[in-house]
Amino acid sequence: MEQTEDSSKATILLMGLRRCGKSSICKVVFHNMQPLDTLYLESTSNPSVEHFSTLIDLSVMELPGQLNYFEPSYDSERLFKNIGALVYVIDSQDEYMNAITNLAMIIEYAHKVNPKISIEVLIHKVDGLSEDFKVDAQRDIMQRTGEELLELGLDGVQVSFYLTSIFDHSIYEAFSRIVQKLIPEISYLENMLDNLIQHSKIEKAFLFDINSKIYVSTDSNPVDIQVYEVCAEFVDVTIDLFNLYKTQEIELPSETNDNKRSQKRQRELKSVSELGNGVIIYLKQMIRGLALVALIRPNGADIDNCLTITDYNVDTFKKGLIELWANSATKKSQYFQDNIK
Ligand SMILES: Nc1nc2c(ncn2[C@@H]2O[C@H](COP(=O)(O)OP(=O)(O)OP(=O)(O)O)[C@@H](O)[C@H]2O)c(=O)[nH]1
Secondary structure, three states, X not given: OOOOOOOOEEEEEEEEOOOOOHHHHHHHHHHOOOHHHHHHOOOOOOOEEEEEEOOOEEEEEEOOOOOOOOOOXXXXXXXXXXXXXXXXXXXXXXXXXXXXXXXXXXXXXXXXXXXXXXXXXXXXXXXXXXXXXXXXXXXXXXXXXXXXXXXXXXXXXXXXXXXXXXXXXXXXXXXHHHHHOOOOOHHXXXXXXXXXXXXXXXXXXXXXXXXXXXXXXXXXXXXXXXXXXXXXXXXXXXXXXXXXXXXXXXXXXXXXXXXXXXXXXXXXXXXXXXXXXXXXXXXXXXXXXXXXXXXXXXXXXXXXXXXXXXXXXXXXXXXXXXXXXXXXXXXXXXXXXXXXX
């Protein structure tokens, strides 16, 4: 995956015609803005970049719809060369033929200067479409984009499409998948999560970015959007409860014990709750603003015992994560596999 020089950093370029919803997406996903508050956002007139730190350092660069990036005064080559993903937003509630032509032109250029770039298309604002119309719009947009690319001799270029809206979880789900493609260690993380669920009574596990609620990794079982929603809402509830109480620092006795020094540790985010169907939802803070959220199905086993094993394995997973992060990206962490119960 093409990234900036440092593989722990990645840039996402957000493009699309005017009023397609670029700023709203940024505000809702990365700034927790309420979707309805985006109704009156001013049109963006200059490119803007925002930096977010999650498992990797992510920059999201938004390019205003009214600028022409292919006029000679604009250094488009430099722009496209260093980015990991091009996210193109198409307003599905509007006439989209112009957007598709514009997209094909951008893909042609981007692919020429940066063949490894991942190209992601958001078929956006689908909240306004009926279920049948959604499917039709997706098929039509995919087909027309394919035809445009074929005409340009670019039929081999991989393009991923997502149906999105800021009014439900679809935009988070899409961004989760887009960001995951930019994380070089993603297969190790998936492997570690697979190990974790195999050795606990966990049905599904997500590694969430607490601020944005996108998941940077999950185990290899398919993602059910409703399960994702339950987990994302649990992150919200846990944070709200956590913030009810003033952050305190807990005084801990020194581990060395040979002097009177004491260590201070921040309160750790952890929450466990039982859902109506008997499934237990478990959240624990990890590193770099991440939390592990897991659904545990005890299946008649002793719940306390399940939680003790989960605690142990999740701690081991966390150590594996720390080790993976401390080591070079190419070195696989053995710790987790050697130590899991
Ligand atoms: N129904 C619906 N409206 C949306 C959605 N996302 C954004 N909008 C609305 O679309 C309008 C335009 O959104 P912006 O985010 O300003 O669009 P933009 O692409 O940044 O526009 P420029 O800055 O002009 O390029 C706003 O009124 C948003 O509330 C969505 O998922 N569904």
